[in-house]
Amino acid sequence: MATRSTIMDTNSFRAEHADGLDAATRQLTDKRSKVLGESYRLFYRKPVHLVRGEGQYLWDAAGHKYLDVYNNVASIGHCHPAVIEAVNQQMKMLNTHTRYLHERILDYTEELLATTPDAIDRAMYMCTGSEANDLAIRVARAYSGGTGIIVSQEAYHGTSDLTSGVSPALGSGQPLAATTRLVSPPDAYRVNAPDLGEWFANEIQKQIDDMKAHGIKFAGFLADSIFSSDGVLPNPRGFLQKAVDVVHANGGIFIADEVQPGFGRTGDAFWGFARHGVVPDVITTGKPMGNGIPVSGLLAKSDVLAAFSDDIPYFNTFGGNPVAMAAAQAVLTVIKEEGLQEHSRVVGAKLLTELQKLMDRHDSIGDVRGAGLFIGFELVQDRASKTPDKALALDLTEKLRDHRVLTSVAGPYGNVLKLRPPLAFQEADIDWLVGALDKSLTELGR
Numbered sequence: 022m023a024t025r026s027t028i029m030d031t032n033s034f035r036a037e038h039a040d041g042l043d044a045a046t047r048q049l050t051d052k053r054s055k056v057l058g059e060s061y062r063l064f065y066r067k068p069v070h071l072v073r074g075e076g077q078y079l080w081d082a083a084g085h086k087y088l089d090v091y092n093n094v095a096s097i098g099h100c101h102p103a104v105i106e107a108v109n110q111q112m113k114m115l116n117t118h119t120r121y122l123h124e125r126i127l128d129y130t131e132e133l134l135a136t137t138p139d140a141i142d143r144a145m146y147m148c149t150g151s152e153a154n155d156l157a158i159r160v161a162r163a164y165s166g167g168t169g170i171i172v173s174q175e176a177y178h179g180t181s182d183l184t185s186g187v188s189p190a191l192g193s194g195q196p197l198a199a200t201t202r203l204v205s206p207p208d209a210y211r212v213n214a215p216d217l218g219e220w221f222a223n224e225i226q227k228q229i230d231d232m233k234a235h236g237i238k239f240a241g242f243l244a245d246s247i248f249s250s251d252g253v254l255p256n257p258r259g260f261l262q263k264a265v266d267v268v269h270a271n272g273g274i275f276i277a278d279e280v281q282p283g284f285g286r287t288g289d290a291f292w293g294f295a296r297h298g299v300v301p302d303v304i305t306t307g308k309p310m311g312n313g314i315p316v317s318g319l320l321a322k323s324d325v326l327a328a329f330s331d332d333i334p335y336f337n338t339f340g341g342n343p344v345a346m347a348a349a350q351a352v353l354t355v356i357k358e359e360g361l362q363e364h365s366r367v368v369g370a371k372l373l374t375e376l377q378k379l380m381d382r383h384d385s386i387g388d389v390r391g392a393g394l395f396i397g398f399e400l401v402q403d404r405a406s407k408t409p410d411k412a413l414a415l416d417l418t419e420k421l422r423d424h425r426v427l428t429s430v431a432g433p434y435g436n437v438l439k440l441r442p443p444l445a446f447q448e449a450d451i452d453w454l455v456g457a458l459d460k461s462l463t464e465l466g467r
Contacts, residue, residue: 074099096309098445111347146341150307151179167238206251218260246293252432253397261297280307288366288393316345365393409434420461
């Protein structure tokens with residue numbers, strides 16, 4: 022029997038759901054199965070056929086309007102006019118690779134580096150977050166002289182050969198690299214430790230020691246600073262510092278995967294890692310930086326990057342192309358001009374408060390935690406034991422879909438709803454989301 026992967030198969034359409042579909046939806050799912058590779062997955066037992074998006078909203082083929090509470094790739098909102106205009110204008114003039122001179126990549130890089138700690142002073146560009154993390158691993162290995170990479174228990178960092186080897190969230194069907202070690206996630210809800218930062222640093226040291234015992238030299242620690250695939254673990258602020266100190270003490274580097282927590286999403290800071298007061302050695306970004314246009318980046322300390330770039334030429338054919346840079350520059354401008362970081366902080370805090378109020382009405386809610394517009398909503402069988410309730414989480418996502426709210430699940434137990442809307446999400450949308458959660462849990466008798 023094929024192994025079920027965690028993030029891909031948890032909330033997904035399967036063949037046994039086909040008989041419950043209307044004729045038009047069934048025709049599309051049948052066609053997909055005939056012409057697309059078997060690895061693809063659709064969300065929901067009854068897939069959603071989307072045809073249009075605007076801001077935080079999506080519409081299906083029947084004209085139904087949905088609230089998108091999941092899509093971080095369209096970071097500043099679906100079909101944002103500033104991105105459309107920037108891409109359209111640049112596409113009319115030129116789109117080629119980075120082996121020719123062009124101002125856009127330089128202007129954007131200066132603006133982007135101005136948002137990072139002073140020590141981060143170099144940038145390189147790719148098309149996807151997987152490519153950025155792939156290069157980051159190569160840089161870590163060149164700088165440290167080692168090969169061992171530590172990631173969290175349910176981490177997801179990409180789909181290339183190197184990054185799938187450090188992405189346990191892809192499931193046991195995808196083998197991890199022999200040089201990869203997993204560290205227990207810094208889960209303040211489930212870990213009973215007086216100092217979570219010290220506990221987490223000790224967990225990392227244990228894995229470094231295990232590498233050494235097996236003849237593997239440590240190269241680096243790769244982490245998404247809000248631990249989104251581990252169930253959204255943002256707090257307490259600052260707990261990462263001791264872990265980064267341990268990484269450096271053992272000759273490795275810290276790679277901050279900012280594909281999800283970066284670009285103002287947490288509200289507290291432009292970058293997710295900045296909530297913890299740490300300075301990474303390498304930062305990686307992905308498609309949210311271009312609102313969905315294929316663009317990603319690697320930002321690094323010059324001495325760390327030099328260990329790789331002084332000896333190895335790197336060329337990513339359309340990484341950093343003028344059209345992608347136009348999209349990225351438009352996103353950065355919108356974040357600043359529309360005050361989206363502060364918006365995320367203020368609206369996210371109000372949303373978090375309203376979600377936490379639901380705990381008084383539904384005992385099945387074990388914990389609600391988050392930073393800005395990035396919230397984990399954890400479902401349990403009972404609060405005393407904190408036993409995860411994966412079945413309820415999956416049923417809840419389906420009920421929410423019926424109430425026109427789109428989201429999905431995360432965490433090692435598949436019991437945490439990941440509430441991560443485009444930054445266009447407004448205070449007026451809170452009632453829709455919270456009301457839909459309330460109604461759905463009531464309808465499920467939980």
